[in-house]
Amino acid sequence: MAVFSGDWIGLAPAWLCWLVPFAGALIVLALGKISRKAMESIGAASVAASAALALVMATWIPGADFPIRLTAPWVELAGSSGDLPFPAIAFGILVDPVSIILANVVAAVGALIMVYSIRYMGEEPSTTRFWFLMDAFVGSMLFLVMSDNLVQMLFGWEGVGLCSYALIGYWYRDSKDPKSWLTTWVGEGNESYPPSHAGMKAFLMTRFGDVLMIAGVILLALSTGSFSFLEIAGRVGSGGSHPLLLPASVLILFGAIGKSAQLPLMEWLPDAMTGPAPVSALIHAATMVKAGVYLVARVFPIFYIAAAADPGLIRFFEIAAWVGAATAFVSATQAAVSTELKKVLAYSTVSQIGYMMLAMGVAGTMAEFYIGYAGGIFHLMSHAVFKAALFLAAGAVIHATGSRFMHHMGGLRKRMPLTFLGVLIPSLSLMGVPILFSGFWSKDMILEAVLESGNLPLLAVSLATVSITCFYTVRMVGKVFFGSPSAPAAAAVNGGGADGHHAGDPSPLMSLPVLALSAATIAMGALGVYEREWLARLLGGYIGSLVGVHGEIHLGDPAAQIMVSGASLAFIVIGAVPAYLIYVRGMRIPTWRPLRSIGSFFANRWYINRAYYALFVYPVFRLGGWIADRVEEGALRSAERSAQSSLLWIVGRLKKTHTGGLNENLIAALAGMILLVAMLLLVVVP
């Protein structure tokens, strides 16, 4: 067996693209104390280099015969017993259209965000940690994307989780002084969290999903004897269905649910907004949170094939679809009442990922899977671009006003015209305004897939969510950029306009990435009609070849398309107009009591977050205290003490026999001898 199989040299970009950022991270670490400029350049350049490498991979798409695997030996078992459950785990790189598309999204968006970060983090005292973690994040994310098996993917999976943990808690001092509270904390009242708490929360919550995913991976490997995506897909079809596949699939879905912040594990992402804006843009909007969708896209062929043999497996896709739809709706309602700018965007991210999950789910339930599958990937791409732009622009706004609360903003469109443009264009894309914006095409493709699948409740939920999306987006733009300027919070804190130098648009190094991403949004929108066709043909053909469906790719009938576009336009208007009247034109909000109690229910995050603290966090703390105080220091200590005192008591009694009197001693010796003789007799005689 060749040690390295596959064209490792010719396809070097496939492994260099994640190796380069890792190397960059190490160089950053070494340069940290030497030269800040050099460190920042290396930090950004290494991601730019992997963007270039990803672009090279993109040129392979038209010609190559996918999938391409590069493998090398990794985990070998020495056991000689013949019944090893799996012979070995190979190290592998999987090059196919899905991984190439994802790598391009991650690296290209990442490179722009890194450029923005140079200026954004410029005022921080020491940023070695930031650059190290950002580079390590991009490396881990690309490693995750290029992995050809589930175990290796877990390494990237936890790597991005660790970087996310450390970057959410970047301002780990948790300073309570009003100025940092206004910029680095998240939430209000008793749901207000400092950065280090938010980081821990994010890690533990996603870890719960990951652990279930590991259990699912184990079950999948036990039922198919492999960890590799392609090998498993090749084996599930043959030899009927395995009873473990359904539990395995649902457990693996939990990994995706945790990472992509879907219900019921969505509560960590809104609080992850304590991180710096580039972190929110890169990790918590554009890339890491998409890993869950990517995972579902990766295992899609496996369970699609399995569902053909055993219709019970369709339940996996149905669960994914409903999780996605429910999450899209629930978090959109939370975005509609959120008071913090970045938190609106975070809820919106959760909601939009819900759409992607929905797309992957419905795709699995129908023969024309490619509409949903390509729609999900398309929305992933367009969302990565426009949401990154929104987060970067939000970072500039928060920088300028010194507060994360929208009621400290207002009327900013004249003071920050470029930033306004950088928010407006992506916002229109997020709303799905027709023709010119990428979000329109990708979201409509998802809605089309839902319509084609014939699941009307799902369609109703997803259309309703379109309205709410438009409502919260217009509300956000209105509150930040329209209306009368409110006194900046920083001024209120400092007792004067001390932060006057922040008043306008940020420097070009920060504005340009935002505008570039906005331009990309329009470009993707202008070409949308070709893009959706291209994606559907590419992914439909490729996944079709994996699952054994070879047929004409046709993108639904025009009537369905027009119906979907019409309906979504109507729902856009329903959501956008009230928000426009209230937040842009300044109409009074109707003070209608049921409306207010619904609003407060949404603002309390549907009480899900509180319920988790009440059900899991506080009881574990109480139990831990009870064990530490009552059991360990209480019961066990006193048991030890009583063992000690009873021993002393016995010793005390025994001591009394040692009188020293000859008579007593002789009697005792005699009794002992008799006992010994009796024992000997008992043993020997029979």
Next chain:
Amino acid sequence: MELQSNPAVLYLIVALLASSPIALMLERLGRRAPAIFSGAFLTVSGLVLALSGALGGSFFVIADLPFLGRIALFADGLSSPILAALLAVAGLVSFSGCLGEAKPQRGFQALFLLYVAGVAGLFLSANLVLVFAFLELTLIASWLAIGWWGGPGRGRASIKYFIYTELGALMLLAGILMLWGSTGTLDALSAPSSTPASPGAMLGIAFIIAGVFVKSAVFPAHGWLPDAYSESPPRLAAALSFSTIAVGAYLLLRIFGSFMPGALSDPRVSGALAAFGLFNIIYGGIAAIRQRDLRRVLSYSSISQAGYVLIGVASATYVGFLGVLIWAVAHGFGKSALFLISGEYRGSLGTDSLDDLGGLAGKMPITSSSLLLSFLSLAGIPPTLGFWGEFFILFGFASSLLSAGIDPFRLGVLVLAAASTVVSAAYGLWTARRILYGEETPASAGARDRISFALPVIAMVLALVALGIMPFLITGAFWIYPG
């Protein structure tokens, strides 16, 4: 697989035993000389062992005694990796001693080496009586070291430690003798490959398990551990924490791998092990969350970690056993690093109380990163070695579950054990948050990284990451005689 006759195993033990008086003699040269000597000696022999693999599959017969049977030393694919890990950890721990110790501790290094030699001998003994003898050597050496150089409460802690672990050792001896009575041999090399599990043998197994429970501080026999760990001198605590889990894991793997392979097919044995394992994982983990100083967090973490060992052993599969070995090695590196860090906190900041420390991340970036990575390894998170331990243990248990037909009890154990790894991450991150993050406290005002202290710790953490990325270094070497 075959064993080759090779005197190297004997040389290794003799050299280890001899190094102890040498260290004592070297004290004349300067107070750091013994630590430097033992650090160099242990790391070099650990590296030689790991690199050459010369001991993989070798044995040496010392004597043939009339009634105890053959007294032999041997190394198979279980002894060699765990021994290499022991020597590496102990060597690094010694280095940390020579790099920054405030007051000279005459004789400590000699006793430390004696302790390491005892653990090494235990890993290499083929005869169970010899195993017991080496276990006693470790007990006495560590008891004296705690009693002489421990913290303020050392008197009570060392006596408690001695009584508890001596009781455990005696139960182990009783079990060994009963096993001898039913199988007729004490020698791993001549143990019959398949012995029907007679009632006597099962009773022996029960006693051995009870002895291991004490040695590995499994609830309810864990009473000695929190006190002993918090009163030990830091370097001994580091070595002690390695062997607490490793010796227990080794004994169970040896007994169930080489002596009584069939015993685990009895559902009572594996069921009891799995139940105790699960209980310990949850109990220790939850107790660790609410401890007030780092040492005690680490103590309860050990109790939780021992639970995974039991689950892996209960799986009775090759993959599960492999997971146990990796888990023991990963725990050794991670926990030793953490104990050295707690020693550094106590030494240079005067406390390792979680309430008094805070905001150390900026002051001690290297130490802080090491602390975080070690905790992550304990929680089984990639890219650290702990991941493979946890993964293989869960994999082994799941595969045993499936091959035996799904029974709800085992399924429940599997699900809860997997879910409980979140608790491991929780106490680790919660501890890290209290020490590393937040505002600086008065106690942490003067903190700074001392590179001389940090080097051994960095080496341990790097070993965890390197082995996590290259697990084949262990997985490719693991097999249990007679294979």
